[in-house]
Amino acid sequence: MAIEPVNINEFQELAKQALPKMYYDYYTGGAEDQYTLKENVEAFSRILFQPTTLLDVSRINLSTTVLGYNLSSPIMLAPTGCHKLAHPEGEIATARAAAACKTIMVLSCVSTCTVEEVASSCDAIRFFQLYVYRRRDVSSQLVQRAERCGYKAIVLTVDTPRVGRREADIKNKMIMPEIPELKNFEGLMSTEVDSEKGSKLEAFASEILDPSLSWKDIGWLKSITNLPILIKGVLTAEDAVKAVDVGVAGIIVSNHGARQLDYTPPTISVLEEVVQAVGGKIPVLLDGGVRRGTDVFKALALGAQAVLIGRPVLYGLAAMGENGVKACHRDAQG
Ligand SMILES: Cc1cc2nc3c(=O)[nH]c(=O)nc-3n(C[C@H](O)[C@H](O)[C@H](O)COP(=O)(O)O)c2cc1C
Numbered sequence: 001m002a003i004e005p006v007n008i009n010e011f012q013e014l015a016k017q018a019l020p021k022m023y024y025d026y027y028t029g030g031a032e033d034q035y036t037l038k039e040n041v042e043a044f045s046r047i048l049f050q051p052t053t054l055l056d057v058s059r060i061n062l063s064t065t066v067l068g069y070n071l072s073s074p075i076m077l078a079p080t081g082c083h084k085l086a087h088p089e090g091e092i093a094t095a096r097a098a099a100a101c102k103t104i105m106v107l108s109c110v111s112t113c114t115v116e117e118v119a120s121s122c123d124a125i126r127f128f129q130l131y132v133y134r135r136r137d138v139s140s141q142l143v144q145r146a147e148r149c150g151y152k153a154i155v156l157t158v159d160t161p162r163v164g165r166r167e168a169d170i171k172n173k174m175i176m177p178e179i180p181e182l183k184n185f186e187g188l189m190s191t192e193v194d195s196e197k198g199s200k201l202e203a204f205a206s207e208i209l210d211p212s213l214s215w216k217d218i219g220w221l222k223s224i225t226n227l228p229i230l231i232k233g234v235l236t237a238e239d240a241v242k243a244v245d246v247g248v249a250g251i252i253v254s255n256h257g258a259r260q261l262d263y264t265p266p267t268i269s270v271l272e273e274v275v276q277a278v279g280g281k282i283p284v285l286l287d288g289g290v291r292r293g294t295d296v297f298k299a300l301a302l303g304a305q306a307v308l309i310g311r312p313v314l315y316g317l318a319a320m321g322e323n324g325v326k327a328c329h330r331d332a333q334g
């Protein structure tokens with residue numbers, strides 16, 4: 001049955017119809033019991049509004065700024081891997097949608113279009129998400145390429161010393177690194193995996209990701225780039241204070257869309273703690289479970305400068321390409 005989607009959940013339904021099961025499961029799934037996956041969404045439902053009334057709302061303005069860049073609304077596009085699994089235009093379609101929606105796209109380093117292809121496709125404001133690899137030279141080359149082609153910040157993901165146990169991917173023998181190619185790594189390192197069992201994605205990632213990454217490495221990252229650095233994956237006041245101390249430009253409160261360590265708290269439940277610890281010194285952003293405008297409002301009310309949406313972008317892309325991403329960005333406001 002064809003449906004005219006009016007919200008993100010309906011886009012999810014369309015994505016399910018459009019995608020092979022292996023890819024839909026990869027996009028939608030979380031780690032282990034998927035406790036945090038449910039909680040990311042449900043924790044928003046437990047926060048209720050007690051509105052005051054008779055206020056003049058005839059003129060409203062949703063725009064905001066992040067690191068000095070103007071956004072039409074406080075909803076950015078989170079980094080997610082492999083957009084060509086959802087649509088043949090891949091990250092280029094997503095970037096064009098970001099440009100049309102006047103928002104920031106964070107490009108995943110495991111993208112299926114290169115940093116250069118995405119940069120030359122449109123004038124979207126782009127940040128570049130980085131994993132640190134055992135091969136530091138590969139990480140630094142990627143950072144330098146992003147810097148050269150106009151990405152405005154590095155988003156360092158710190159919650160992935162290894163890939164979470166995603167049981168659907170294990171069952172499906174998820175083959176994401178091979179189909180299609182992870183184009184950023186071409187000529188830098190092999191993306192082939194020598195494993196017949198379980199999730200090839202997990203095997204690939206554990207081969208390349210550097211599990212020794214720690215706070216001291218922020219100094220290394222700062223030494224190889226002039227771009228501002230945001231840390232993605234902070235969930236405690238303690239880490240928020242450390243992030244401020246090492247001099248990053250922003251924090252993203254995130255549990256990786258519940259795909260990494262299960263039984264972490266839902267992000268919205270720890271936002272206030274992080275915001276208080278940061279004390280306004282740097283912007284705090286949030287992702288995880290944001291599905292509509294009331295969620296965005298709750299995050300802003302608890303101190304976030306803006307939010308990011310991950311799966312909603314993939315659902316929109318799978319359902320309708322660039323137009324679907326635009327529609328999901330719009331639906332995340334409604
Ligand atoms: C399919 C998929 C791939 C992802 N890939 C990345 C990635 O490459 N780098 C990263 O930092 N986060 C990645 N994430 C996490 C997102 O950036 C974001 O934290 C999460 O999706 C937010 O939750 P939401 O999907 O509920 O909006 C991925 C998430 C999904 C669903």
Ligand SMILES: CC(C)CC(=O)C(=O)O
Binds near residue numbers: 081110160201205
């Ligand atoms: C290569 C993976 C670690 C990509 C990712 O971040 C994810 O699938 O959540």
